[in-house]
Amino acid sequence: xxxxxxxxxxxxxxLKILADGEEQARRLGELADDPRSRPEHYRGAAARLQCTxxxxxxxxxxxxxxxxxxxxxxxxxxxxSADESSGRTAAxxxxxxxxxxxxxxxxxxxxxxxxxxxxxxxANLEGTPDDGFSWRKYGQKDILGAKFPRGYYRCTYRTTQGxxxxxxxxxxxxxxxxxxxxxxxxxxxxxxxxxxxxxGGAQSPPPPSSHHAEQQDPSMQLLMGFKxxxxxxxxxxxxxxxxxxxxxxAPAAPFSFPSVMPFHHHVAGGEAPDNPATAAFxxxxxxxxxxxxxxxxxxxxxxxxxxxDAAPAGARARRAAESSELGEVVSRATGFDYSSSLYHxxxxxxxxxxxxxxxxxxxxxxxx
DNA sequence: GTTATTTGACCACG
DNA sequence: CGTGGTCAAATAAC
Numbered sequence: 001x002x003x004x005x006x007x008x009x010x011x012x013x014x015l016k017i018l019a020d021g022e023e024q025a026r027r028l029g030e031l032a033d034d035p036r037s038r039p040e041h042y043r044g045a046a047a048r049l050q051c052t053x054x055x056x057x058x059x060x061x062x063x064x065x066x067x068x069x070x071x072x073x074x075x076x077x078x079x080x081s082a083d084e085s086s087g088r089t090a091a092x093x094x095x096x097x098x099x100x101x102x103x104x105x106x107x108x109x110x111x112x113x114x115x116x117x118x119x120x121x122x123a124n125l126e127g128t129p130d131d132g133f134s135w136r137k138y139g140q141k142d143i144l145g146a147k148f149p150r151g152y153y154r155c156t157y158r159t160t161q162g163x164x165x166x167x168x169x170x171x172x173x174x175x176x177x178x179x180x181x182x183x184x185x186x187x188x189x190x191x192x193x194x195x196x197x198x199x200g201g202a203q204s205p206p207p208p209s210s211h212h213a214e215q216q217d218p219s220m221q222l223l224m225g226f227k228x229x230x231x232x233x234x235x236x237x238x239x240x241x242x243x244x245x246x247x248x249x250a251p252a253a254p255f256s257f258p259s260v261m262p263f264h265h266h267v268a269g270g271e272a273p274d275n276p277a278t279a280a281f282x283x284x285x286x287x288x289x290x291x292x293x294x295x296x297x298x299x300x301x302x303x304x305x306x307x308x309d310a311a312p313a314g315a316r317a318r319r320a321a322e323s324s325e326l327g328e329v330v331s332r333a334t335g336f337d338y339s340s341s342l343y344h345x346x347x348x349x350x351x352x353x354x355x356x357x358x359x360x361x362x363x364x365x366x367x368x
Numbered sequence: 369g370t371t372a373t374t375t376g377a378c379c380a381c382g
Numbered sequence: 383c384g385t386g387g388t389c390a391a392a393t394a395a396c
Contacts, residue, residue, distance in 0.1 A: 137373060138373090138388070138390095139374090139375085141388095143385085144384085150387090154388095156372090168387090370395100371394105373395085376391095377389085379389095380385105382386105
């Protein structure tokens with residue numbers, strides 16, 4: 001019973017989150033229309049969107065788990081992760097567990113992490129794609145099985161402003177024009193602060209918490225971000241055209257989610273951990289949970305793909321291959337010549353404001 | 369002079 | 383013990 005209720009409440013929450021995502025996507029579209037938009041703007045918006053989807057995914061997962069457990073037909077042929085197929089009560093448990101899980105007090109774990117796939121048409125394949133931020137390279141490592149070394153970067157303002165953002169850049173083995181850029185940690189430095197403050201009305205009631213608060217509470221930060229990205233305009237969902245060099249017509253059709261939530265589709269054709277990203281980035285057969293927005297203004301688009309899987313690199317790939325992978329999303333951006341795919345490995349659910357699951361007072365839209 | 373990159377060593381995790 | 387991520391000294395670039 002509780003499960004059922006949890007599922008319903010979860011579904012509502014899910015819908016709510018999806019609505020947020022829609023708005024964020026719209027906003028991203030709006031950015032595209034604004035010639036003043038910069039890569040960082042897109043990135044920021046994409047990041048927010050990504051977070052939203054991460055939440056949505058988690059919510060969906062929870063809902064599924066809830067309904068699944070009440071059904072009684074769990075486990076057996078579900079190749080999913082064992083921990084989740086064991087039919088938990090619901091998201092509440094998962095969320096709680098996630099929040100409680102923090103024995104890793106050593107390294108930088110627990111920070112939001114996502115991967116963007118930058119595809120460089122044929123121009124910028126010289127070096128790392130510019131995402132609008134200043135990075136300082138602090139290392140390079142040859143990765144097993146990878147043809148090219150992986151570059152480690154951290155925010156230039158790490159020492160001066162204590163910005164925790166880091167990224168890892170790696171060229172795809174197969175496609176030289178594809179870069180896997182894994183970001184970790186949000187920028188707290190001022191370089192990105194001007195992310196998206198372009199809006200009429202009471203735009204930017206100054207992001208009050210933009211430096212310290214976020215470091216302590218990622219979820220808080222995320223919520224703030226949501227609030228920040230409320231108005232938007234989107235385009236019609238397309239298929240898997242990850243990059244459309246469309247004319248500058250940024251029409252705009254309401255962004256609506258197809259049949260997305262429960263995406264269970266196997267993607268990789270096997271265990272080719274070489275490039276999990278490639279799998280998601282490559283042409284999804286028909287009917288995959290992939291949809292990107294078409295033609296942007298100038299040519300590039302952001303294909304955002306969420307992959308919630310807490311596992312790092314290797315395991316992640318395998319998981320993506322074996323179990324259901326969620327691919328999803330997106331939107332386009334303009335101004336640059338690369339398209340990218342954004343992956344999201346919700347480090348589990350470090351930021352899952354799921355508390356009010358199954359409760360009536362769930363998530364009242366405090367986004368403002 | 370400064371600041372960024374390179375590069376091997378070190379260390380943590382699985 | 384292998385792999386991946388970071389540090390830090392040396393080097394290069396500005």
